[in-house]
Amino acid sequence: MRFTATVEIVGLEGMADPEGQTIERALPALGFAGVEGVHVGKVIRFLIEAPDAKAAAETVGAMCERFLTNPVIETASIRLEAGPAGISMPLESGSAADAVPAVDQP
Amino acid sequence: MSKRIAIVCFPGSNCEHDVAAAWESLGGSADIVWHTATTLKDADAVVLPGGFAHGDYLRPGAIARFSPIMSQVARFAADGGPVVGICNGFQVLTEAHLLPGALCRNSGLRFLCKTVECEVASTNSVLTTRARLGQVLRLPINHYEGRFTCDETTLRELEDEGRVVLRYWRDNPNGSIRSIAGITNRARNVVGVMPHPERASNPLSGSVDGRILLESLLVLLAQGQLSDGGRQLAPEMVHASGPAPAQDRRLQ
Numbered sequence: 001m002r003f004t005a006t007v008e009i010v011g012l013e014g015m016a017d018p019e020g021q022t023i024e025r026a027l028p029a030l031g032f033a034g035v036e037g038v039h040v041g042k043v044i045r046f047l048i049e050a051p052d053a054k055a056a057a058e059t060v061g062a063m064c065e066r067f068l069t070n071p072v073i074e075t076a077s078i079r080l081e082a083g084p085a086g087i088s089m090p091l092e093s094g095s096a097a098d099a100v101p102a103v104d105q106p
Numbered sequence: 107m108s109k110r111i112a113i114v115c116f117p118g119s120n121c122e123h124d125v126a127a128a129w130e131s132l133g134g135s136a137d138i139v140w141h142t143a144t145t146l147k148d149a150d151a152v153v154l155p156g157g158f159a160h161g162d163y164l165r166p167g168a169i170a171r172f173s174p175i176m177s178q179v180a181r182f183a184a185d186g187g188p189v190v191g192i193c194n195g196f197q198v199l200t201e202a203h204l205l206p207g208a209l210c211r212n213s214g215l216r217f218l219c220k221t222v223e224c225e226v227a228s229t230n231s232v233l234t235t236r237a238r239l240g241q242v243l244r245l246p247i248n249h250y251e252g253r254f255t256c257d258e259t260t261l262r263e264l265e266d267e268g269r270v271v272l273r274y275w276r277d278n279p280n281g282s283i284r285s286i287a288g289i290t291n292r293a294r295n296v297v298g299v300m301p302h303p304e305r306a307s308n309p310l311s312g313s314v315d316g317r318i319l320l321e322s323l324l325v326l327l328a329q330g331q332l333s334d335g336g337r338q339l340a341p342e343m344v345h346a347s348g349p350a351p352a353q354d355r356r357l358q
Binding site: 016019070073 | 164165168200201206207208210211212213214215253255256257281
């Protein structure tokens with residue numbers, strides 16, 4: 001099966017995030033009140049071939065640990081969708097393989 | 107006898123010639139080794155220079171860590187061979203787990219390019235044996251991701267074991283934890299520093315304070331303290347913190 005994996009990487013809890021803090025400070029100046037806990041991270045998306053969602057989640061988890069994140073400073077959450085992005089086929093269950101809607105359509 | 111360093115050049119490294127020039131000006135010899143090489147030949151020490159290895163993509167050092175030469179560098183380090191990472195090279199060493207911690211974006215989110223003052227915090231490393239404890243060196247920094255960080259346990263170990271080798275003095279330019287500018291591993295043979303000693307090795311560059319760091323390595327190599335088979339800092343070098351004997355300060 002082919003899955004679209006979306007890996008969302010943010011700094012570990014308690015890590016200084018000067019970019020997030022700067023955005024948080026700027027928002028009220030623009031009239032957006034009541035925002036807190038702004039964190040800036042990065043998103044990595046790719047297609048992966050795996051027998052099932054569990055196997056895909058394990059592989060992506062290993063990738064995160066060994067390469068995609070630096071566990072000293074970062075943590076990742078993984079999202080899996082069956083099929084290529086944009087043609088979402090919600091998965092049955094599984095924490096790392098929670099079905100999510102496809103990305104925004106133009 | 108000319109001591110030879112291998113300077114590893116990744117795609118995007120840009121300080122390899124500076125390091126070679128500084129090292130040669132002290133009487134050593136240098137080879138620039140492309141990152142796809144699979145041997146360090148007969149290098150006495152390895153330097154990972156500054157720059158932007160592999161474009162700093164993903165994270166600085168994250169991809170360089172997997173360059174073919176890095177398995178040789180890891181083996182060389184495990185055998186006790188001196189390995190020095192400068193700036194981007196420091197970042198590569200942390201990603202390669204040859205040094206603990208990580209280097210994050212500067213707290214002010216600015217690329218810093220200036221000369222700063224650093225205090226020698228330990229003379230027990232291959233890069234600082236000739237320096238004096240507490241000696242303040244004027245060294246250039248040139249980085250966006252130089253804010254050293256690590257978990258509390260690691261920090262305690264670094265401090266308790268005297269493995270912080272350089273600290274920013276008075277002003278902490280990038281927000282590094284405890285003003286850390288350079289650290290060493292337990293065996294003291296792997297050192298990473300954010301400032302550039304090679305760029306402070308010629309009077310024309312405004313400071314020659316970096317020479318003492320490169321000289322430390324050169325003298326250790328020349329004295330055979332780190333020769334094959336017995337690659338550990340000898341006790342008298344490990345604990346030396348006073349000024350170096352004058353006759354040993356130059357090797358030529």
